[in-house]
Amino acid sequence: MRRAIFAIALLALTLPSQALARGEFDPTDEFEQHEWIPIHIGPLDLSITKAVVYLMLGSVLTMALGIVLMRWRLNVQPGTRQTYGETIYDVAQSQIAEQGLPSKAIGLWFPYVATLFLFIFVVNMIGFIPLPLTGETWHGFPVWGIYAATSSISVTLALAALTFVFTHFEGVRWNGPGRYFKSWIPDAPKPLLALIVPLEILGQIMRLISLSVRLFANMLAGHILILTFIGLMFILETVILAPFVITVATAFYIFEVVIVVGIQAFIFATLSAIYIGSAIEPQH
């Protein structure tokens, strides 16, 4: 069964259907956003695009995962399903939340950090499963393809902005504005402060950028890599390359699914916990 699923996934990967449909191959086609259901409210553009559909699917799957693994028919003696749920919970608590959050804030912020972990993991993961959501048809059939919502900077920037806002909100709430902003100023000789304080403020803003760009660029590069290697066949218009190209693309696919998807979700959640924790209990 597992082998059959793997073979089908491979087969779907080896058919870069957009290239077949259009006649020419461009790896960036995958990342174009077309308005499927236009919703415009004044200057706001709330249209349903491919990324929005993937995000909705991701949130529904995240909720289902949480309910099925961690809420549904729990026993004192855990079965296989419950063991998976407990493992995920344990990782979220001991590896992510307790790394960064102080014990007085763990009850309040553990749900947020664990949700980030699960949600980003699920959205990354469905980005590597071929789904008929490319929005194109080939002789009447919907074309299957891979696309991750997290390979769009708007999605990751929104997630990073959540953490950014919560960090400073919590810092001010627990310490008061005076003590919190004073904690940004390190112990240094007075003349140096004029140099260090702007850097410190810049560092706070750079956190927002690095947090979002890390996830976005990782997923984008992973998808471009796989698409480009398979696309070599179509760019050079030979089938002789197929064994080489498919091997390399499969290797990158496995690397992305096994390592990058989990690691990036883990990193995003851990860094969020560390940032929020360090705002609640400043060093100085």
Added chain:
Amino acid sequence: MLATILAATSGDVTKAGKAIGLALGVGLGAAGAGVGIGLIFSSMIQAVARQPELRGELTGIQWLGFALTEAVVFYGLLGSILAFVLV
């Protein structure tokens, strides 16, 4: 020498420059990140060889460091793509 090369040049030179810039940006970023990732794993091997009982605790830190270092390539990639698209 230069005159002959310039005389032989035809086609879109700007495009070639952009392509070279993109490749250089990503390649130099990858070189730096390669050294960094190698250092992380080498110190991990040394640490586990000296104190095998700490493996569990170290693994989390190792992957954190791996992902933070690996992201450096993507900053280079992003900068290069920006230069490629905007200039």
